[in-house]
Amino acid sequence: MTMQFLDFGVFVKLRNKIMKSYHSKRIISLTTDFSWLSEGIGIMKGIILEQAPDCQIIDLCHTISSYSTINGSRQFETILYLPVGIHLAIVDPEVGTHRKCLALSVHRGDILLGPDNGILMNAASVLGGIIESYVINTDTFHSTVFDGRDIFAKVAGLLASGNYNLSDIGYKIDPEKLKTSPLNDFLYLDEINNAKIIHINSFGNIVINIKSLQINNVINKFFKIQIENKSVISQVKENFASVPIGTFVITDDGYGRYSIAMNRGSAKEFFNAKIGNNVNIIMVRSI
Amino acid sequence: MTMQFLDFGVFVKLRNKIMKSYHSKRIISLTTDFSWLSEGIGIMKGIILEQAPDCQIIDLCHTISSYSTINGSRQFETILYLPVGIHLAIVDPEVGTHRKCLALSVHRGDILLGPDNGILMNAASVLGGIIESYVINTDTFHSTVFDGRDIFAKVAGLLASGNYNLSDIGYKIDPEKLKTSPLNDFLYLDEINNAKIIHINSFGNIVINIKSLQINNVINKFFKIQIENKSVISQVKENFASVPIGTFVITDDGYGRYSIAMNRGSAKEFFNAKIGNNVNIIMVRSI
Amino acid sequence: MTMQFLDFGVFVKLRNKIMKSYHSKRIISLTTDFSWLSEGIGIMKGIILEQAPDCQIIDLCHTISSYSTINGSRQFETILYLPVGIHLAIVDPEVGTHRKCLALSVHRGDILLGPDNGILMNAASVLGGIIESYVINTDTFHSTVFDGRDIFAKVAGLLASGNYNLSDIGYKIDPEKLKTSPLNDFLYLDEINNAKIIHINSFGNIVINIKSLQINNVINKFFKIQIENKSVISQVKENFASVPIGTFVITDDGYGRYSIAMNRGSAKEFFNAKIGNNVNIIMVRSI
Structure with missing residues (x-):
């Protein structure tokens, strides 16, 4: 054996x-x-x-x-x-x-x-x-x-x-x-005239081509966001539950870029947003 | 070696x-x-x-x-x-x-x-x-x-x-x-005024918060089902192929609750049903 | 040990x-x-x-x-x-x-x-x-x-x-x-009066029940395709990028049947096509 x-x-x-x-x-x-x-x-x-x-x-x-x-x-x-x-x-x-x-x-x-x-x-x-x-x-x-x-x-x-x-x-x-990337990022959230929508998730959150590495510098600041012919004024927060239900918020998308979201609502539906749409951003004093 | x-x-x-x-x-x-x-x-x-x-x-x-x-x-x-x-x-x-x-x-x-x-x-x-x-x-x-x-x-x-x-x-x-469950079940199919739609599947079958453990007691009986402003009279059967095509049926959802279905049709579309809708049920003599 | x-x-x-x-x-x-x-x-x-x-x-x-x-x-x-x-x-x-x-x-x-x-x-x-x-x-x-x-x-x-x-x-x-297959194929692309749509993919390409094994015999030939009340004249090509963007093409579906496609467009939307629709095909001299 x-x-x-x-x-x-x-x-x-x-x-x-x-x-x-x-x-x-x-x-x-x-x-x-x-x-x-x-x-x-x-x-x-x-x-x-x-x-x-x-x-x-x-x-x-x-x-x-x-x-x-x-x-x-x-x-x-x-x-x-x-x-x-x-x-x-x-x-x-x-x-x-x-x-x-x-x-x-x-x-x-x-x-x-x-x-x-x-x-x-x-x-x-x-x-x-x-x-x-x-x-x-x-x-x-x-x-x-x-x-x-x-x-x-x-x-x-x-x-x-x-x-x-x-x-x-x-x-x-x-x-x-090799062919270069079609996706070029802005490095700071600032006055930007031609950012782009690069992703929209199933909750209707809109991801744009602006890096959020410096988010701590703009936390709680207000920005006017314009997509196509609609605009909102929104605050930068650490996450979307930091604003009242139905309110817009600018936050990290979870992967290092900014996301425009509505707490328990759909930013996509509000703006009728599509991938590739232009996004214009201006900092404002307050809401 | x-x-x-x-x-x-x-x-x-x-x-x-x-x-x-x-x-x-x-x-x-x-x-x-x-x-x-x-x-x-x-x-x-x-x-x-x-x-x-x-x-x-x-x-x-x-x-x-x-x-x-x-x-x-x-x-x-x-x-x-x-x-x-x-x-x-x-x-x-x-x-x-x-x-x-x-x-x-x-x-x-x-x-x-x-x-x-x-x-x-x-x-x-x-x-x-x-x-x-x-x-x-x-x-x-x-x-x-x-x-x-x-x-x-x-x-x-x-x-x-x-x-x-x-x-x-x-x-x-x-x-x-711990927080308690938001889903509370009725234990019998009976006259019920405030059951809820808790799930809708891809065939349009509507699952409600009523347990079907006692289904054998009501097999072949007729119930009037009202969801929002529409109602139908439907029979309880063991499965949805037991009624003619296009006919409503109340049956087990496969997991222990009642489901309101239309054989090869969509109960969801008929009722324009949404999760959370109220469901009112009354037993009737016959169709 | x-x-x-x-x-x-x-x-x-x-x-x-x-x-x-x-x-x-x-x-x-x-x-x-x-x-x-x-x-x-x-x-x-x-x-x-x-x-x-x-x-x-x-x-x-x-x-x-x-x-x-x-x-x-x-x-x-x-x-x-x-x-x-x-x-x-x-x-x-x-x-x-x-x-x-x-x-x-x-x-x-x-x-x-x-x-x-x-x-x-x-x-x-x-x-x-x-x-x-x-x-x-x-x-x-x-x-x-x-x-x-x-x-x-x-x-x-x-x-x-x-x-x-x-x-x-x-x-x-x-x-x-055993029950026989519901899907019966034509073996050649030819004048056919009652082909059927058997699949539509997410790009809107329409797959029909005609085998493409003999595609080399009809490459570059033109066919008139009629689905419901709309028709187009389209050329047979080896793949859909062989025609200009927005143009119809008849090509292999990748699995041995013919597919009716529009390069970067949706044949499904053009024809409002549904599975089971009849497809009529006639060879034509040229476009």
Whole structure:
């Protein structure tokens, strides 16, 4: 009986199985504009799990405004809060053309996959910047209409399997040659004439392209906010429950930018706000 | 070769890895009013998996009517059908105020996490009642606007990791001091003047706060149902396919309450029903 | 110390745990018309994971048009792109009646579960055809209104656990006696008077019941498409980015049928298209 146990080959197989399992407990996240109506999300997961059966797949967001790389850039940037992993961003109006398919390694240790339209760049930046950028060799994959499945999910699975490196799936490109981000931020809340709505959440809170790092300098101050042809005067607060129900508030969006919200109401409905709308802001003495 | 094998330290590490893996195959479920538009759901999963990489996360419901603790209470109560695990309910209109964050252990073996607004109480009850209740020590977490991520998901991950106990994350509180449930049920289908709509599903079936445990006593009986300014006469049946297509039926909702449905139609559309609407019921002789 | 190690029983338990874990890394996919509003999806996952804690569950599609077995057949057929597994299709207008609950084994190695209304048949066909078909013995389960939970998810979990075979959960039936598919395809794009809309995706692309295997024979040709009382003339192209923005295109849907799309626009909105609408097609010389 002990002889059966002292079988080194069995031991090695056991160990390898455990180690492989350990390795492939990779996090893969998906950000798309497919909407939850799409079978495409499930199909991409199938392709990934075929290659890497033990990985954990996180749906980060599938309701990016159709073709909006600016909304996609903001949403994808929140992968900062996900564990190190392989992160896909598929907002790809040029699918089927000769736009490049990218795989970027970044300093935090993640790999970012998506089309070369700037959508990966904000996320790459908050994760410490690009180490290496690769153009996926799409000739080795067969895709006509659904690159999310036939290229990006396949590459994600191959990389997560532990059997492939970035250099196996494409060729290096100088990061300077990549398309830049469509999302550019103002750094302070101040008099601003052309801020943009970059996201609207399900409570109707409106996220704008102004960083909130300096929020402590403007807490309790009042600003006039104009979106399209409507305007309100609103106070900056640490959170939206700090103002009476039905009142507007400017606060952090939870990810480092300002959000225009109405406590238990919908700022989106009030302004009939849409992603891409201009936002004009002026500081005012008081309400 | 056998000597390499007879390495007790390696064996212990192997065993620990397996045991830990076994331990952390925990079920964690999420119930929120974030809607599927939100990146917040994915972010919470990332925070959990960072601490407990092998747990299985189940999205129970993310479409609780915004801020509705009565709808949330009904939906969260269905965790009765989930395996023993750590269950989060984040419907939290008072986020950012001094309302407490709770962690409850219940007799079935689950841990329930959520704000102290009553939303955990129906679920706690169907799971055998509270054993211990803890107030999460929020000073040790840094949250301003998104407690779901910064407090509840973090605590869920820590508990699921197997490295923390309830006593590590907060202090005990007498369960009698917790907010009570906003969802109170009638126990029999009878003449009732102020029942409430507590849930509406995607087929338009309307769930009301009347328990269906005694459904066998009223099978085939007729009731007049009035919601807002419309009314119908409907029969109690075991399921909605027991009446002709287009006909109303009162039946079990699948979770122990009565549901007002139209076979292959939408009771919601007929009544223009909303969560919280009053429902008046009278038994009638026949149709 | 070595004696502790040379414990054959411990070794066997370790091995069994690993093997069982290996076995139960099964893929289970879910296709329903519950919509993402439903707690039912999460509940089904709980029931499955109770029996098979390590399986990977993929949501393929939960937005099948309510009760539409033709839309369900098309969506479920895309499991061709998922790994071998146990696949559930719950579009079940006759739930609660005496329609049969089926479990089919197919030549690729998958098991398909769903009601006997034809919804499994297209998928069975693309997976190589049925090997054996079983009628689930519903007397051994207790279901009144939610067979997805009480029968189909339970059976999926039992089969995925590795402890049950098809013959344990029902009795054999001649596949010839099963309901046939509601989705019948035309094999070529040609003059067709009664094609049908079988799916519409979130970009508004319209999928019709005409196979695109022969697309190379009609690339660049023009067709007049009529849906309800509107018509357009459109060219066949390999993908939708091959035509100018705002222009109609006929292309592969990514799964082997033709799709009528507008580059960065919504064909659905243009035609006010609905699943089941008739589509008339005539080849034309040129635009």
